[in-house]
Amino acid sequence: MTLLVSWIGVDTHGIASAYIAADSRISWGNDCNFDHGRKVFAFRNSPDILGYCGDVLFPSIVLSQIAEMADHGLLFSHEATCKERFEAIKEAQVQQFQRYPQMVKKIATDALQLLHICRDPKNNTKFACWLMEWHRSAGWSGTEYSMPPCSGILMVLGSGGAEFRDNLKRYQNGPDHGTSRCMFHCFCDTLFNIKDNRCGGAPQLVGIYRKPGSGANTYGVIKDRRRYFLGAYIGNSVSHHGVEWRNDLFERCDGATMRKLIGAQKQPDVLRRN
Numbered sequence: 001m002t003l004l005v006s007w008i009g010v011d012t013h014g015i016a017s018a019y020i021a022a023d024s025r026i027s028w029g030n031d032c033n034f035d036h037g038r039k040v041f042a043f044r045n046s047p048d049i050l051g052y053c054g055d056v057l058f059p060s061i062v063l064s065q066i067a068e069m070a071d072h073g074l075l076f077s078h079e080a081t082c083k084e085r086f087e088a089i090k091e092a093q094v095q096q097f098q099r100y101p102q103m104v105k106k107i108a109t110d111a112l113q114l115l116h117i118c119r120d121p122k123n124n125t126k127f128a129c130w131l132m133e134w135h136r137s138a139g140w141s142g143t144e145y146s147m148p149p150c151s152g153i154l155m156v157l158g159s160g161g162a163e164f165r166d167n168l169k170r171y172q173n174g175p176d177h178g179t180s181r182c183m184f185h186c187f188c189d190t191l192f193n194i195k196d197n198r199c200g201g202a203p204q205l206v207g208i209y210r211k212p213g214s215g216a217n218t219y220g221v222i223k224d225r226r227r228y229f230l231g232a233y234i235g236n237s238v239s240h241h242g243v244e245w246r247n248d249l250f251e252r253c254d255g256a257t258m259r260k261l262i263g264a265q266k267q268p269d270v271l272r273r274n
Contacts, residue, residue, distance in 0.1 A: 001027065001053065001054075001158055001159035001160075001196075001198040001199070002022060002023060002025075002039060002052075002053035002054075002157065002158030002159060002160065002198075002199065003022065003023045003158045003159070003160030003161065003163075003164060003187070003190065003191055003194065003196075003199045004020065004021070004022040004023075004039065004040075004051050004052070004053045004115065004155075004156070004157040004158045004161075005020070005021050005022075005153065005155070005156050005157075005164060005183065005187045006018065006019060006020045006021075006051065006115060006117060006129070006153070006154040006155045006156075007019055007151070007152060007153050007154050007180065007183040008127065008147060008148060008151060008152070008154055009151050009179070009180040010148075010149070010150050010151045013125060013210075014125030014210075015125055015126075015127045015147060015210065016209070016210045017180060017207055017208065017209050017210065018049070018117045018119070018127050018129075018154070018207060018208045019049075019180065019183070019184070019205060019206065019207040019208075020040050020049050020050070020051040020115060020117065020205070020206050020207070021040070021184060021187045021203055021204065021205045022039035022040050022051055022053075022158075022203070022204050023039070023158075023160065023191050023199045023200060023201050023202075023203065023204075024036055024037055024038075024039065024200070024201030024202050024203075024204055024228070024230075024231030025037065025198065025199055025200035025201045026056050027197075027198040030197060030198075033197075033198075033200065035200055035201030035202070035231070036201060036231045036232050036233070037056065037060065037201075037231055038060065038064075038204070038230045038231055038232075039051055039052060039053070039204060039231070040204050040205070040206045040218075040230065041063050041064065041066075041067045041206065042067075042206035042207070042215070042216035042217055042218040043067055043070045043071055043215055043216050044071045044215045044216070045070070045071050045073075045078075045215050046070060046071075046076075046078070046085065046118075046121075046215055046216070047118055047119035047121075047208045047214060047215060047216055048070065048085060048089075048116065048117070048118040048208075048216055049116075049117050049118070049206045049207065049208055049216045050063055050066075050067070050089070050114060050115065050116055050206075051114075051115045051157075051206070052112065052113060052114045052115070053112075053113050053157045053158040054109055054111045054112040054113050054134075055109040055111070055112040055134075056109075058096075058097065058100060058112065059112060059114065062092075062093060062096045062097075063093075063114075065092075065096070066089055066092050066093065069092065070085075070088075070089075075088050075089070075092060076088040078121065079121055080121070081120065081121070082118045082119070082120055082126070082127075082128035083128070085116075085118055086116055086118070086128070086130045086142070086144075089116055089132075090130075090132055090140075090142055093114065093132065094140055097134070097140075110135065110136045110137075111133065111134065111135050111136070112133065112134040113131060113132070113133050113157055114131070114132040114133070115129070115130075115131055115132075115155055115157065116129070116130045116131075116132065117129045117154070117208065118208070119208050119210070124210045124211070124212050125210060127147055127208070128144065128147075129144065129145045129147065129154055129155070130142055130143065130144050130145070131143050131145060131155065150178065151178050151179060151180065151183075152178070152183070153168065153183060158199070159196050159198050159199065160190065160191070160194055160196050160198075160199040163190055163194055163195060163196060164186065164187065164190045167186055167189060167190045168186050170186075170271055171183075171185060171186040171189075171271060174270070174271050175270060176267075176269075180250065181249070181250040181267045181269075184203075184205075184246075184248075184250040185249065185250065185267075185269040185271065185272065187203065188203055188248045188249075188269075188272075189269065189271065189272050189273055189274075191203060192248075192273075192274055193273050193274060201231055202221055202223050202226075202228035202231055202233075203221050203223065203228075203248060204221060204228070204229075204230050204231050205218075205219040205221055205246065206218050206219065207219065217244060218230065218243070219243070219244050219245065219246050220234065220240070220243040220244070220245040220246070220255060221245070221246055221247070221248065222245060222246070222247040222248070222253055222258050223247070223248050225258055227240065227245070227255065227258065229243065240254075240255025240256050241255060241256070243255060245258075247260070249267045249268065249269055250267050251264055251265070251266065251267050252264040252265075
């Protein structure tokens with residue numbers, strides 16, 4: 001059912017980055033799984049990232065359409081505020097949902113959560129976060145959440161959330177507490193050791209930097225000497241240089257060799273259980 005975690009990195013100048021990480025498993029009951037499902041989205045031409053949990057079919061169809069619409073200037077203007085971008089995404093989502101089959105109760109679960117994090121187009125240290133939710137009994141709603149004053153967790157969603165929160169207590173007392181790598185270390189350690197068999201597959205990761213004029217990033221993730229991009233396995237027969245690669249320690253890596261880049265900071269996880 002998903003483990004989805006978001007966090008921010010803060011330095012002396014304010015918020016420097018924001019991330020959403022998710023597992024890649026789509027499950028039907030307890031016995032049928034697919035470990036390569038996309039759950040996070042990054043807009044290439046604007047600093048917006050999305051992640052979802054709950055119902056799978058509808059967001060997997062619609063969110064890629066919304067991201068493409070935004071990247072082609074069909075959803076909001078380049079100068080749109082965070083609030084305006086959220087409202088545009090919400091409106092597109094709701095409009096598409098209204099066109100969904102009337103017998104939706106037979107093909108959708110009872111709830112859907114969509115997380116949206118973005119950066120202001122004029123103030124690069126101003127980030128915003130909204131959670132859009134649909135419940136069968138209550139319909140659609142949207143809530144804005146305030147940003148933490150220091151580096152740390154922003155949102156934890158999905159059936160794997162309880163195990164992540166329990167594990168986070170260890171990491172918050174560890175040597176790297178208060179850093180982005182601590183959050184990703186905890187996410188990966190939880191996912192690799194999770195008891196909830198509805199969560200699994202490779203980590204997938206999207207993020208936003210404070211860099212002026214930049215869009216959002218989709219990261220390739222290296223796990224067990226294998227490359228993954230949005231949950232999909234990437235083989236050796238293609239160029240790997242068009243993507244920023246991270247391993248499951250959050251270290252910057254060469255996509256071709258899958259080794260840590262020369263000069264990149266080592267980020268060992270002394271609390272990793274495997």
